[in-house]
Amino acid sequence: MTRTGRTMVFAMALLTLFSAGARAALEASVDRRQIAMGDTLRLVIETTGDEELADIDLEPLKRDFDILQRSSASSVQIVNGQRSHTKQLVVDLSPLRQGALRIPPLASGGERSNAVTVEVGPPPELPGGDQQVLFEAEVDREAVYVQGQVLLTLRIQQAINLDARSVSELRLDNAFVKPLEQNSFQRTVDGRPWLVHEIRYAIFPESSGTLEIPPQTFSARESIARRSLFDRGNGRLVRRVTEPLRIEVLQQPAAYPDGATWLPATSLAIEEQWSTPPEQLRAGQSATRTIRVTGSGLQGAQLPPVLFPATPGLKYYPDQPQISESESSSGLVGQRVDSAALVPTSAGTYRIPEVRIPWWDTESGALREAVLPGREIQVAAAAPHSAPSPLPAPATTTANRDAVTATGTAVELWIWRGVALFSALGWLATLAWLWRQRQQQQRAPVEHERALPGEAAAYKTLLAACAADQATRARRALLDWGRALMPNEPDLTLDGFAAHCADARLRSAIDTLNRELYAGDTGHWRGDELAALARELRKPLRKRAAGESPALGLYPA
Template identity: 30%
Template sequence: MVKALLPAAAILLSVLYSVSAFAMTSLTASVDKNPALQGEAITLEVVADSRLSADAINFRVLEQDFTIMVPSVSSSTQVINGQSSHSTSWKVVLLPKRTGELTIPTFSVQGFNSAPINLKVLNEQVKTATDAGAELFLRSEIQQDQLYVQQLSYYQVTIFFNGDLQRGSLSEPQIEGASVTQVGQDVEGSELVNGIRYRTITRRYAIIPQRSGNFTISAPTFNGEMVDRDSARYNYFARTKSVVQQGQPVDISVKAIPDNFPGDWLVAGLVTLTEEWSPDITELKQGEPVTRIITLSAVDVAENQLPELTQGFPEGLRLYQEQPQAKSAQRNGRLVAQKVFTTAVIANKAGTLELPEVVLPWWNSQTNQLDYARLAARQLTVTASSSAAPVNPVVASNLPNNTAPANSEILSNTASSNWQWNHLSSLLLLLWLGSGIVFYLLWPHRTSRQPVTAPASRVKFNHNKLKAACQNNDAAAAKAELLRFAHQQLDQRCHALTELMALLPDTSLQQQLQQLNAALYSPHASQWQGDALWQSWQQYQRQATPGTTDNSLSGLYPHSGAD
């Protein structure tokens, strides 16, 4: 019995010994440099003499005074003279957010505490590091540090390095109450600094403050890897080392919008207004559409900052305005934004129209004063439509063909005899009345029989052809099919899309018809896209016939056929 208990006791003692061997006894913290320079990276290392989990220490307590990189965690085990020891190490790169005396607080794990570290950050710029021949450093600067609200300024960060840079990432600058957007692509180059040739990578940002006050732009942080020069001298397979650098913070002052500024606030380096008519016109024709295109262009402005325009069209015009289209692009390192205002114009009556001057106030950031972009007033002459009203065929056909000869015969016999005139005229009058009655009775049958043969040569509306025209972006075919729809379904002989628009409610289909009509008169009609018209047509049909779906549209026109 005693012999059986001995192995169990040995196992228990070994377990207790191993637990005591793995127990934690100390926790230490240290930094690789103290004091440090402004913008210089500091490596903090915390070591515990036990095997611990990676999240045993929370470094977020440092966020108030430091920018924190992602920590790296490693564990090791050593066996010396039969005794094993374990350790866990955390390394994290810190970038001080300010100069002066900073404190790295105590860390606690399993009842053990590390000693706090008093860190001194010197107010010395990066040029001190470049004098010593630093392998990598950052330079940050802003084009203008005195701004107005919503004024765009270009912020630039340049990475200088004279070693073999393997990889790296650059964070964005941070500023309270402002939008930050990268402009263009990174630009590579080289520059001589203190007698050392550095390769450079430059990145530009557009910073637009949204409120007034004094602000500080926190510089971006570069985190990457470079080839270790010391290891490269003695080893063909050179090791890499981590490099972390931060640029200098930049202070800016933002002024409020002037109280006396007229209109919507717009601050830019340059603003222009241009006008284009399609087709190009010297006069308008009554009932025929033309398209007016006004382009607002601005330099050093984002596209969402461009305001609306007040065009002030006079009375006597029907207007169909499209949603303004805004876009932006980068030109020679500067942002250029454009907003296009498109309006289809149809004159209702002949005469002379005066388009007033279009004026847009803006604040010139180059001269720091109020400026105006203008479109000159334009006088247009509207000519009457040349189409004449058609003669009513029913009225013309009511007169019988033998009326004129009968009257001439009566007039020729008048001079021969009064007696013959009286009786002959009475007889002819009776015959004329009788033929008129017979003609009147037979005329409805004749007109009622005409529609029976007419449809044989009549081209009917076919919604499948309209769909094909939209899919093929064929503006002329789409117009022809829509006019057939008006004739067959609305019982209206429309000769132009503007007449069909007047018969439709104010829906998206009416707007698409206007765009189609404008495209037909444009020299670029081949660029018309029919998908939007087909979608609006389907929506119009669903509203006109509740309960129908796209798959049942073909049933709306059971008599539709091909040409």
């Protein structure tokens, strides 16, 4: 093994040990960061190491919290042959006072958990009377920017046991709706216990104006004790309806830079990682540069790609981006990871330019920029031993050329012929595998087309692309929407969709979109006209689609 290979193995071993140590630390989290007096709070302490969570001292919690209950759980997961053991300590707490309460670090062995701060407000005011079931809807803000996030919370409060609980499905035509994790806890008001269940949604309006959230309906039956085995025990029906909510959707501010991806968020961060420190690069060696963009209050698909600019002397080989989303107490957190292998072709000093992403701070209403500073890297010359050496000729493989006999030369010649034959077979197998992969990639778009998104999802994606003035995404979404409306035409084209709609304005809008894309997506295209046409044509197109294929209905007429 060469010195470079030994260095890489040693670095990977250190990275593995470091990662294992990072995972072994205690991690503390709570189910909610904002609660009211009388509410219960769930604290979870998790580890993947050897810490004994049962030995954790919970006395520091008793200064601000009442410990109601504690339990433990464990799970084993095997991924790619790697076994991980996760242990959890779950503690139910109730605050003793209002204000910003701090859950201090808790220790087990040589590890300590992170501190967590919780805001505790006054007890909630419940309506008077003898109501035993309450249902309400609230949003975290009354005004939001287009494509920005607004959180809707549906809250069920019950002082009696209920069966067969159900909530109506939230449907909004001009917004993308993402259901979030549900949460349940107990609440005590004036000595009366309540069970609270919260259903949260992240809503992203796709056009400016007024977004109306229609009334939501909750229904259930009161639980009653069965008098016999044959008693069905159906109690009285409970039905509650919320008030409608209206949210003002603001347009993209004029101060936002032209041509930049519109990003309304509460925070945006950008960071990079290198598989090999850039100051240790040598000519001909590769290093993977990974850039991660994280935005709070954004979907992962809203984040723009990070481009790796061509630089003389540096070659980039980009990898497939990774787009994901996670949840926090403040809603969705989108993440996009772009990586590329960087290979310097010669020694020298190179300038890697900065990465600058503008975004709009929805909390302060100000334009901000996430910046990854540029840097200069010094690439050393290739190490002499790192260059591949050609295979030696059979006549030069012995240490003493004079001692070579005809028999030895013939044997070595056959050995090298065998090696050459084995290498040739390996190359043929590699070429066959690459050809098969290419065939699968060519078939992949066809298979993707067969699994088209639903009509509603494609329509909302189209409106979102038009609102962001993203020509490429709008063309793809328009085609998906047309194929969803015409499921019997899997090979539908945009021209065919325009002919089906028989609308000259749509054909003109498609021509304008195609001209923009043929020109290289200059960023001058605006999606207002196409979005307006889609809203106007959607209702008659859906009626026509329903009339053409009545067999697709869930229940026959």
